[in-house]
Amino acid sequence: MLNFIVCDDKKKIVDDVTKTINKVMIGNKYAYKIHKFYEYDNEFMKIVNSKMAAKIYILDIETPKKSGIDVARKIRTKDINSTIIFLTSHQELGEVLLQEEVMFLSFINKFNNSKTRLKKAIQKSIQFAGKRNAIRFQCHGAVFTIPTSDILYITRDSVERKCIIKTDYTEFKLIKPLSEMIELLGPDFAYSHRACIVNLKRIHLIDKHHRIIVFDNGNKLDLVSSKYVKEMISSK
Amino acid sequence: MKICEVFIGSLITVIAQLYIWFRLSNKKIGDLSSKVYLFLVLLAIVMTINYLYINKFFRIIIIVGCMILFVYKVLKRPIKNSIIMVLYSELLAVISEVIFISAISYIGNYDINSLEKYSFGKLLTNVVIAVLSIIIFNIVDKIKFLQDKVSIISNYPKRKLILISILYIFIVNFFIMQSYYKITLGFLLILNAFNIVIFTFIIIQIMNEYSNNxxxxxxxxxxxxxxxxxxxxxxxxxxxxxxxxxxxxxxxxxxxxxxxxxxxxxxxxxxxxxxxxxxxxxxxxxxxxxxxxxxxxxxxxxxxxxxxxxxxxxxxxxxxxxxxxxxxxxxxxxxxxxxxxxxxxxxxxxxxxxxxxxxxxxxxxxxxxxxxxxxxxxxxxxxxxxxxxxxxxxxxxxxxxxxxxxxxxxxxxxxxxxxxxxxxxxxxxxxxxxxxxxx
The missing domain is CATH 3.30.565.10 (Histidine kinase-like ATPase, C-terminal domain)
Known part of the structure; x- marks a missing residue:
């Protein structure tokens, strides 16, 4: 079941959002429930802390008592897979890096074509609901949260004795075994070699003859073992 | 006959080194392409020529250089990793040699030079050293303390690592020369002066780190x-x-x-x-x-x-x-x-x-x-x-x-x-x- 959690200090906005959700959900098969709040109070935080499945938050960026961004950060400390949509009264020009840090889906201006944009955001969030959208783990006192869609592959370098997570933007090197990493990742990941795990969603093609994988961003990987090729192709 | 013996001995040595490099690269020996086999044989030939015809003062330097080139170009490892892998495998070979010679000399009471005069004595030496290298590699691979030291070296910036590697190869070469070959007093003094300069450089670097802090x-x-x-x-x-x-x-x-x-x-x-x-x-x-x-x-x-x-x-x-x-x-x-x-x-x-x-x-x-x-x-x-x-x-x-x-x-x-x-x-x-x- 999908759980929509809506919070805005203005009742009209909450009602409008509820109507939009109902319109979107009529057309699909999922059961859903809408939880309405007018402030980020204790009742709201109870929902955040609860182990409810498939949460989709639609939050006001600022209420009289609290900042929606701070609330979103608190949500992320508990739950990295729920979807967050912000409602705002003005363009958030100053919120540099916020999207990547809090991993929200979008900002929606309440007064500028909000219904259409909200509808699209809700439709998109339904696709992500219940899936493992990011992995979180600790290594040497630092907390890593990496969206799974950003990961191309994870390999092990025996010279440096490290696990290397290769993403679109950075390589993370950490001392963790591959077996621990595969447990964190969902069914979208599989071994291509005993020393390499690949993101099947990011594979563009598998060259069985030369044993090379080409990813959708052009990166290539030659850590491919004939033992794992069939499994990869069938999983893909 | 001697050429054949040296060639086979070199091939065995290279195969042992290849095993160690493959283990460090997470690849299986079975994953080899025909191109690698070809270059493997070529490397063994170079080692044979190196042993038989090249001046003893340059042997180690030449063979280490060829191996680094092989790992970098043929096995397609990054240059930094290639240097570490080759120096690591060579260090294991040196340690194996020392153990073997010590066993022969002190326990068996044989002279290593006499052993090599026998038919296939040189080949036997190479086989034993190759096997010992693989055994020591597998032991070291299990010891976390030593694993960490390898990974620390791999964090060094590339240029520094290349410089240190060149110095390291020269030092090892000179020490080995002193052990195996007769060197004139004058040349020995020059070698030791060179080593003193290197150690002084290392001490200055340590003091430099402290003052940066x-x-x-x-x-x-x-x-x-x-x-x-x-x-x-x-x-x-x-x-x-x-x-x-x-x-x-x-x-x-x-x-x-x-x-x-x-x-x-x-x-x-x-x-x-x-x-x-x-x-x-x-x-x-x-x-x-x-x-x-x-x-x-x-x-x-x-x-x-x-x-x-x-x-x-x-x-x-x-x-x-x-x-x-x-x-x-x-x-x-x-x-x-x-x-x-x-x-x-x-x-x-x-x-x-x-x-x-x-x-x-x-x-x-x-x-x-x-x-x-x-x-x-x-x-x-x-x-x-x-x-x-x-x-x-x-x-x-x-x-x-x-x-x-x-x-x-x-x-x-x-x-x-x-x-x-x-x-x-x-x-x-x-x-x-x-x-x-x-x-």
Missing amino acids: VAIKNKYDILMSKSIDYENIIDSQRMENHENKNDLYVLKTMIPSSNKEAHEQLDLMINEYENREIEYQQNKDLYQKTLRIPSGGLRGLFYQKLLYIENNNIEYSLRVSKNINKDSLNDLDKYERRNLCKIIGVYLDNAIQEVEKIDNKKIRIDLKLDKKVFQISISNSLGKILEIEKINDKGYSTKGKKHGYGLSLVNDILKESKKITSETSITGSIFKQTVKIKI
């Missing part, structure tokens, strides 16, 4: 005292400027209009103050943004750094929560406040230096006060390869030579402090350091 500590001590002065200067200069200008206007009205020279002089002075006001106006936004940041060094520090950020086209945002004002940290003692400024100074410098090198130049600063915990977060976009467990190690840096001491300084401060803690998190491509202060 001391320099960074001094830098942030000075930064702290300058930040406090800067806060006072920003505030008082604005007020002074405005008052001085007003005084000059009053003076102008008191001087008769016939005194044109005096009026011209006064106009020049007023103009100067007005130009300064324009400059203050340009920084007015920044001044307003930092107004509520607690004073005592922190506000001055942020002002300086944000001024630099603005002037260097780095996109940034600063959020100071509504319940913070300039007195929010008054309960923190002077010593802890100084430490806080040092930590924030290091984190800001690191964030700035990191984004300056990449296209995506973004920094975010948040100040929050929540239930007696004052929190400062500094986030920046990531560009480089990040080795998280090395971040607090002295000398580790993604910024190059003479860097890497700031975060180790922070680490030392945090160990001593009872009120300040720090957390590191990476979310996607954002690196964030959060400092929490109990007040």
Whole structure:
């Protein structure tokens, strides 16, 4: 079941959002429930802390008592897979890096074509609901949260004795075994070699003859073992 | 016959080394292509020629060079890894040789040179050494302490590693020459002088590391005292400027209009103050943004750094929560406040230096006060390869030579402090350091 959690200090906005959700959900098969709040109070935080499945938050960026961004950060400390949509009264020009840090889906201006944009955001969030959208783990006192869609592959370098997570933007090197990493990742990941795990969603093609994988961003990987090729192709 | 024996011995040695390189690269011997087999045989031929015809003083250097080239070009490993892998396998071969010769000489009471005079004596020696290398490799592979040492070496910058490797090969070559071949006294003196120079160089490098560490500590001590002065200067200069200008206007009205020279002089002075006001106006936004940041060094520090950020086209945002004002940290003692400024100074410098090198130049600063915990977060976009467990190690840096001491300084401060803690998190491509202060 999908759980929509809506919070805005203005009742009209909450009602409008509820109507939009109902319109979107009529057309699909999922059961859903809408939880309405007018402030980020204790009742709201109870929902955040609860182990409810498939949460989709639609939050006001600022209420009289609290900042929606701070609330979103608190949500992320508990739950990295729920979807967050912000409602705002003005363009958030100053919120540099916020999207990547809090991993929200979008900002929606309440007064500028909000219904259409909200509808699209809700439709998109339904696709992500219940899936493992990011992995979180600790290594040497630092907390890593990496969206799974950003990961191309994870390999092990025996010279440096490290696990290397290769993403679109950075390589993370950490001392963790591959077996621990595969447990964190969902069914979208599989071994291509005993020393390499690949993101099947990011594979563009598998060259069985030369044993090379080409990813959708052009990166290539030659850590491919004939033992794992069939499994990869069938999983893909 | 001898050529065949040497060739087969070389082939066995190369196969043993290949096993070690493949294990280090996570590949199986069965994964070899025909091209690799061909180059393997070629390498064995080069080793044979090297042994039989090349001057003994250059043998080791030539064969190590050929092996590095083989691993780099044929096995397609990065150059840094190629150097480490070959030196590692060669070191194992040297250790195996020493063990074998010691066993032969002291336990078996044989002379190694006599052994090699027998048919296939040389081949037997090579086989034993190859097998011993593989055994020692497998033992070392299980010992974590030694595994860590290999990974430390791999963190060295490429150029430094190449230089150290060249020195290492020369030293080993000279020591081995002294053991196996008769060398004249004069040449021996030259070799030892060379070794003394290298060791002196190493000692100087160690002392250099220490002084870099001391320099960074001094830098942030000075930064702290300058930040406090800067806060006072920003505030008082604005007020002074405005008052001085007003005084000059009053003076102008008191001087008769016939005194044109005096009026011209006064106009020049007023103009100067007005130009300064324009400059203050340009920084007015920044001044307003930092107004509520607690004073005592922190506000001055942020002002300086944000001024630099603005002037260097780095996109940034600063959020100071509504319940913070300039007195929010008054309960923190002077010593802890100084430490806080040092930590924030290091984190800001690191964030700035990191984004300056990449296209995506973004920094975010948040100040929050929540239930007696004052929190400062500094986030920046990531560009480089990040080795998280090395971040607090002295000398580790993604910024190059003479860097890497700031975060180790922070680490030392945090160990001593009872009120300040720090957390590191990476979310996607954002690196964030959060400092929490109990007040």
